[in-house]
Amino acid sequence: MRLLHTSDWHLGRSLHGVDLLDHQAAYLDHLVEVVRDEGVDAVVVAGDVYDRAIPPVEAVTLLSDTLARLAESTTVVLTSGNHDSATRLGFGAALMRDRVRLRTRVAGLADPVLLDGLAVYGLPYLDPDTVRGELADDDVVPARSHEAVTLAAMRRVRADLQRRRPARSVVVAHAFVVGGEPSESERDIRVGGVDHVPAGAFAGVDYVALGHLHGPQGLSAPDGTVLRYSGSPLAYSFSELHHRKSSVLVDLAGDEVRTTLVDAPVPRRLADVTGTLEELLGAAGEPHADDWVRVTVTDADRPVDLFRRVKHRFPHALAVQHRPVATPTERRAPVVTAGLDPVEVAADFVAHVAGRPASEQERAVLRRAYEDVLAAERSA
Numbered sequence: 525m526r527l528l529h530t531s532d533w534h535l536g537r538s539l540h541g542v543d544l545l546d547h548q549a550a551y552l553d554h555l556v557e558v559v560r561d562e563g564v565d566a567v568v569v570a571g572d573v574y575d576r577a578i579p580p581v582e583a584v585t586l587l588s589d590t591l592a593r594l595a596e597s598t599t600v601v602l603t604s605g606n607h608d609s610a611t612r613l614g615f616g617a618a619l620m621r622d623r624v625r626l627r628t629r630v631a632g633l634a635d636p637v638l639l640d641g642l643a644v645y646g647l648p649y650l651d652p653d654t655v656r657g658e659l660a661d662d663d664v665v666p667a668r669s670h671e672a673v674t675l676a677a678m679r680r681v682r683a684d685l686q687r688r689r690p691a692r693s694v695v696v697a698h699a700f701v702v703g704g705e706p707s708e709s710e711r712d713i714r715v716g717g718v719d720h721v722p723a724g725a726f727a728g729v730d731y732v733a734l735g736h737l738h739g740p741q742g743l744s745a746p747d748g749t750v751l752r753y754s755g756s757p758l759a760y761s762f763s764e765l766h767h768r769k770s771s772v773l774v775d776l777a778g779d780e781v782r783t784t785l786v787d788a789p790v791p792r793r794l795a796d797v798t799g800t801l802e803e804l805l806g807a808a809g810e811p812h813a814d815d816w817v818r819v820t821v822t823d824a825d826r827p828v829d830l831f832r833r834v835k836h837r838f839p840h841a842l843a844v845q846h847r848p849v850a851t852p853t854e855r856r857a858p859v860v861t862a863g864l865d866p867v868e869v870a871a872d873f874v875a876h877v878a879g880r881p882a883s884e885q886e887r888a889v890l891r892r893a894y895e896d897v898l899a900a901e902r903s904a
């Protein structure tokens with residue numbers, strides 16, 4: 525049995541204001557070709573299909589066309605991620621042809637897609653505040669954590685596996701597993717200050733096709749279960765500069781699980797370029813003239829007409845900043861990135877304003893306010 529594992533398409537996303545839909549379409553063309561060339565029995569898509577709960581019409585059309593093309597050659601099992609609206613993504617799931625299986629409801633997570641001795645379980649993104657009640661067992665509601673709801677979901681999966689006893693089993697899940705390396709472009713999913721799930725929560729199956737983290741990487745559970753992030757097909761921030769974007773061919777043969785990365789097409793390279801304006805306009809900038817670049821100009825004084833001169837040299841520059849080289853006695857404020865805990869950033873601001881660290885009560889208020897905002901976004 526051969527699977528193709530992919531995730532985090534984020535259809536409709538932009539990069540520093542640049543529309544990426546054409547590049548996303550090129551990746552999906554590539555995916556269809558891989559399915560046909562490699563004899564893929566099923567494609568599993570581990571969430572974050574769209575970039576937001578209400579995607580643009582063009583993104584919906586692209587997904588519809590892609591699923592129709594894939595279904596001509598293979599079976600597709602697709603789950604929802606934290607960026608998706610599970611209800612909107614799963615609309616019409618009961619009407620889909622046999623070769624397109626949308627798994628976006630908690631109620632159906634222990635109902636596998638059966639493929640010639642293989643059981644594929646699709647777990648939608650499990651937001652603890654939303655799904656705890658549905659995952660209650662004998663009226664015992666799981667704790668308010670990603671680990672607790674994932675363990676509850678996997679108990680249902682294992683119970684179904686015991687009844688069916690298929691030859692092999694795969695779980696498709698969207699989660700932040702302990703040991704995974706994040707980047708700056710994943711949306712924060714902390715609940716109660718915690719966003720991790722231990723790898724051992726998925727023990728008992730042959731392969732876990734993960735989504736959420738944008739860098740391709742492998743993990744394993746204590747029992748030997750193979751877990752892998754396929755990563756996103758495109759770079760969605762400069763923190764992904766050195767990622768090898770890919771999808772994963774998974775071969776389940778005998779007792780083995782073999783994985784092979786299939787490189788994704790690169791529409792345009794990302795690059796970080798730093799130096800004085802004279803250096804960047806000269807030989808140092810030459811290799812990156814056609815790249816998407818983040819330009820940091822280090823002249824002591826801000827050069828005249830900086831932005832225009834940089835854009836003339838680097839027509840695809842996405843970010844231009846003037847940052848003089850600091851002297852040893854200078855103390856520069858830390859750079860705030862999307863990879864930081866927003867509550868910690870807010871607590872640092874409280875400390876800056878108040879001249880003392882934020883108290884536990886203040887941190888609790890900040891945490892509650894942040895999670896209320898996240899809940900409001902999910903219900904939009």
